[in-house]
Amino acid sequence: MTGADTPPLRFARTSDGVTIGYQMFGRGPVLVWMPSLSNIVAQWRIPAIRAAYRALSRELTVVLYDGRGTGSSDRRVDPDNLGVDAHLRDLRAVLGDAGIDRASLLGYYHATATAIAFAARDPARVQRLVLFGGAPRMREAMLPAQTRALLSLIDQDWDLFADAAAAAWLGWDTGSSNRWTADAFRTATTAPVAKAWFAAAQDIDVTGDLPQVRAPALVLHRQGQQQIPVEVARRLTAALPDARLVELPGSTPTLFLEDPAADLRLVTDFVTSGRVSRTGSGPLTPREREVLRLLPDGDSNAELARRLGIAVHTVERHLASIYRKIGARGRADAVAYALRGVTDFRHPP
Structure with missing residues (x-):
């Protein structure tokens, strides 16, 4: 150059x-x-x-x-x-x-x-x-x-x-x-x-x-x-x-x-x-739904990995994708989202 x-x-x-x-x-x-x-x-x-x-x-x-x-x-x-x-x-x-x-x-x-x-x-x-x-x-x-x-x-x-x-x-x-x-x-x-x-x-x-x-x-x-x-x-x-x-x-x-x-x-x-744009779209995958439903149990990423039989870094990747798709700011938002009992995970409520 x-x-x-x-x-x-x-x-x-x-x-x-x-x-x-x-x-x-x-x-x-x-x-x-x-x-x-x-x-x-x-x-x-x-x-x-x-x-x-x-x-x-x-x-x-x-x-x-x-x-x-x-x-x-x-x-x-x-x-x-x-x-x-x-x-x-x-x-x-x-x-x-x-x-x-x-x-x-x-x-x-x-x-x-x-x-x-x-x-x-x-x-x-x-x-x-x-x-x-x-x-x-x-x-x-x-x-x-x-x-x-x-x-x-x-x-x-x-x-x-x-x-x-x-x-x-x-x-x-x-x-x-x-x-x-x-x-x-x-x-x-x-x-x-x-x-x-x-x-x-x-x-x-x-x-x-x-x-x-x-x-x-x-x-x-x-x-x-x-x-x-x-x-x-x-x-x-x-x-x-x-x-x-x-x-x-x-x-x-x-x-x-x-x-x-x-x-x-x-x-x-x-x-x-000042707008925080959605960085991802589309529905959650079956595995992402499973991870999201387990979040309210309070498990760490390592504990989630053991329960699901996957690697910790895979849990981290799923969580990042979940946050992106539902518009969550982090884990607390995602837990609150899961506790609301949402079944269609295409858009945040």
């Missing part, structure tokens, strides 16, 4: 003197896709990400930026100044330089906490929140054993870390997408800065900001067992004053890859109108 195919880079200056590279393209309401370790120029080379950017830009003005120490932004950063306040300065610099008074925020992984903090502390500037893959207490998003193993590779072998992170964290296959994604990771920053980023993330905790968030929030979850547990997303949803959780089908821990059309419609509809 040539430079002519991507939006031009712009540069903003933070209040503490850091240069932040960003792009702005599309039309319509503004959605700021906030970064973790990023390289927005390299990310345009990933076919699925490029397609997502273009699809979002048909109805939204999309803003991408690289956080301090990464991508096209200033690489010379203070490793002791990578907490949430520093990330807030990056966001404010981009919004100010772009002349954006109010926007919706897509907090993706590391940026989830920053999005929450900004919405709480600058409520007039946030229209809506879309949150995926993170937690207000970032340590919770970094607890899985697989994540700890990957982080240990940063010091040992930076190239191996990039390859492993592309496959395990973002679920890319072994084809060209994986190569481009690994390259985006590899060129996003250096091993010392990445180590400092993740060390700082261990101490990020914005749980105290949650009650002050006034913007409607859409919390999305699609994770395998080795990734962030769904309970983290459920606690986040419950703690926000106006939030809805959608548990997406599949196990790939990313958006816009496993079912890109549904993910894009979900995000675009919410940002443009």
